[in-house]
Amino acid sequence: MGYETILADACKGLGTITINRPEVRNALSKTVLREIRHALEDFAVQDDVGAVVFTGAGNKAFIAGADITQLVDYTFLDGLSADMQRLYDYIEDYEKPTIAAINGFALGGGNELAMSCDIRIAADSARFGLPETNLGILPGAGGTQRLTRLVGKGRAVELILTGRIFGAAEALRIGLVTDVVPDAELLDAVRATAEKILAKGPLAVRLGKLVIKGGSETDQRTGLLLERLAQSLLYSTQDKREGAQAFIDKRPAEFTGR
Secondary structure (H helix, E strand, C coil): CCCCCEEEEEECCEEEEEECCHHHCCCECHHHHHHHHHHHHHHHCCCCCCEEEEEECCCCEEECCECHHHHCCCCHHHHHHCHHHHHHHHHHCCCCCEEEEECCEEECHHHHHHHHCCEEEEECCCEEECHHHHHCCCCCCCHHHHHHHHHCHHHHHHHHHHCCCEEHHHHHHHCCCCEEECHHHHHHHHHHHHHHHHCCCHHHHHHHHHHHHHHHCCCHHHHHHHHHHHHHHHHCCHHHHHHHHHHHHCCCCCCCCC
């Protein structure tokens, strides 16, 4: 389908969603959120799409946050509907791996979208922050929860209460992003990471995501049970047999997702 505020395309197993509002630093309007959801649902049923990348148009911003022209009129009911938070929950639970290619500013809702992805790769020039307290609100699209889990409670409290902006080097040091690369190499680095994932058994990747997320939200004993059950399922698949035989034969595996 055609979109007003995003670009969505698929190439060589990788779906890409580009927030395409560079004139407002790719701010997240209600239309953007709705179109992201539609694109993700479309990619979900495309067998030839094995992973999804998010990025921003232009060279100034990944996503500079929510559209403040709409935020100014938000009410109690908008808070309860939590459209952005619900979308990011969907991204976090998405069956296919997701990667944030962070170019420029990733502030507020943009930072929160990146945190909902499985992997975050930043350009050297990327800048991060959750400055919502400057507006008298909280980072309410998962920021208070995902940031704490990524960087620890103490650092999350400091970043959220001060709302300060910080660079890619600090984001890497505290564990907010998984890698930092020169600006010109960002998309190549994302593609290389995606290709490594796409070469693996798709069922193993899918269950790996489920077990890591489920296990991180419970006690270790329950997490180990999830791991055991997932491994038992994978032992019964054609992909396991193909992967093992390919290793023995010293050839690339040809996985089918079965």
